[in-house]
Amino acid sequence: MSDPIDDSSANGVKRRVLLQGGAGMAGILAAGVAPFVNAQEKIVLRYLGTAVNQDKAIGEQFKADTGIEIQYVAVTTDDVTKRAVTAPNSFDLIDTEFFSLKKIVPTGNLKGIDVKKIKNADKITALFTKGEVGGKKVGDQGTAPKKVIYLESEKSKKFSTTPTQFMSLIPTVYNADTLGIRPDLIKRPITSWAELLNPEFKGKAAILNIPSIGIMDAAMVVEAKGIHKYADKGNMTKAEIDLTIKTLIEAKKAGQFRALWKDFNESVNLMASGEVVIQSMWSPAVTAVRTKGIACNFQPLKEGYRAWAAGFGLPATLSGKKLDGAYEFINWFLDGWAGAYLNRQGYYSAVLDTAKAKMEGYEWAYWMEGKPAPQDIKSPNGDVLAKTGAIRDGGSYEERMGGIACWNAVMDENEYMVKKWNEFVAA
Numbered sequence: 001m002s003d004p005i006d007d008s009s010a011n012g013v014k015r016r017v018l019l020q021g022g023a024g025m026a027g028i029l030a031a032g033v034a035p036f037v038n039a040q041e042k043i044v045l046r047y048l049g050t051a052v053n054q055d056k057a058i059g060e061q062f063k064a065d066t067g068i069e070i071q072y073v074a075v076t077t078d079d080v081t082k083r084a085v086t087a088p089n090s091f092d093l094i095d096t097e098f099f100s101l102k103k104i105v106p107t108g109n110l111k112g113i114d115v116k117k118i119k120n121a122d123k124i125t126a127l128f129t130k131g132e133v134g135g136k137k138v139g140d141q142g143t144a145p146k147k148v149i150y151l152e153s154e155k156s157k158k159f160s161t162t163p164t165q166f167m168s169l170i171p172t173v174y175n176a177d178t179l180g181i182r183p184d185l186i187k188r189p190i191t192s193w194a195e196l197l198n199p200e201f202k203g204k205a206a207i208l209n210i211p212s213i214g215i216m217d218a219a220m221v222v223e224a225k226g227i228h229k230y231a232d233k234g235n236m237t238k239a240e241i242d243l244t245i246k247t248l249i250e251a252k253k254a255g256q257f258r259a260l261w262k263d264f265n266e267s268v269n270l271m272a273s274g275e276v277v278i279q280s281m282w283s284p285a286v287t288a289v290r291t292k293g294i295a296c297n298f299q300p301l302k303e304g305y306r307a308w309a310a311g312f313g314l315p316a317t318l319s320g321k322k323l324d325g326a327y328e329f330i331n332w333f334l335d336g337w338a339g340a341y342l343n344r345q346g347y348y349s350a351v352l353d354t355a356k357a358k359m360e361g362y363e364w365a366y367w368m369e370g371k372p373a374p375q376d377i378k379s380p381n382g383d384v385l386a387k388t389g390a391i392r393d394g395g396s397y398e399e400r401m402g403g404i405a406c407w408n409a410v411m412d413e414n415e416y417m418v419k420k421w422n423e424f425v426a427a
Contacts, residue, residue: 043325044069049095058338068325093326094313099143099408111314112154112166117327120334123351128171133402142234142409145309169311170330171350176305180281184295193303194224197251206279209260211421217280218244224303234409245420249427283346291383298393304405343367370396
């Protein structure tokens with residue numbers, strides 16, 4: 001599930017200088033990059049995704065730079081997948097999570113994205129293409145992007161196990177999730193997922209009530225407590241689902257949970273009020289609590305993180321000027337402005353080099369290198385997110401993303417899992 005993104009406007013940047021003249025255009029075509037689309041054509045791209053990933057400032061900046069308008073079509077995470085499967089002509093660009101691809105790609109409704117038309121394709125972080133961070137493999141339980149990022153051909157309904165010319169999605173935002181805690185109220189170190197079910201926090205714990213994600217948080221706890229070792233937390237057997245739900249129901253009946261939250265703001269309010277001191281949490285929610293002047297940590301844990309990632313896809317029927325416009329948007333998105341904007345909110349961008357070029361040195365040091373902030377760190381709309389001297393939770397990019405244990409996923413036994421999860425909610 002993607003984290004919410006701030007909807008505020010950001011500082012403008014200089015408009016890109018468009019290459020002019022036949023020689024310039026010939027150079028673009030020779031490089032295999034989609035040409036800039038003439039603004040007079042007034043192309044409007046229908047961008048299907050969740051509201052939390054559809055950022056007003058990004059749409060405005062893209063239009064200022066290219067003349068192409070983005071029309072956001074906001075639906076729920078589940079409905080993004082449903083539309084991709086049942087109504088592929090209702091959008092020109094889809095922003096969806098990698099785990100949804102196992103449902104979408106077999107329909108043939110997505111067009112393989114030609115990496116020869118993506119200027120920075122070779123700079124996309126190896127986390128997506130190889131499952132590596134800093135040259136080291138990370139956990140790939142669940143739907144690790146490397147398993148589903150390549151297609152056998154442009155019109156293929158099958159994933160390729162080796163790199164090809166065609167990608168299913170071009171990655172946009174990603175992060176690694178963990179537990180949020182109130183260190184001022186807990187007053188001792190928290191180092192394990194097992195703490196979520198520690199009776200010490202009876203009535204002051206909460207878990208995310210989105211079945212496919214909540215059960216993976218629960219599995220991290222079950223494994224941390226030594227109850228069971230999963231072959232793949234992102235694809236449990238029925239017996240493993242039963243065991244995981246049984247553990248949750250026992251904890252719930254014992255009064256462990258103050259709440260099962262679905263809404264971002266609910267998670268913020270639970271933590272800010274002190275009603276909850278430990279819970280499933282998303283990075284921007286922790287930031288939202290901090291901006292209220294309340295201590296809140298996105299706590300690194302020894303067992304690692306549960307990661308998620310989203311990306312842009314193209315409907316199979318897209319053609320002509322709209323297809324050119326969609327490629328232009330994807331290329332613009334990887335060109336740095338959007339990446340820097342996302343990095344400043346605690347996400348990670350798919351191409352790090354271009355984002356770094358659009359960030360101040362002190363910002364990069366804090367967000368990506370795990371160094372103490374040499375001055376106050378602010379969000380794109382000017383809110384102070386971290387004071388001078390603060391260090392980002394989880395440390396550097398390599399420490400945080402290198403600590404992935406599993407990825408968001410849709411299980412083979414998804415229907416059974418949802419049924420059992422609902423038994424937990426009703427218990």
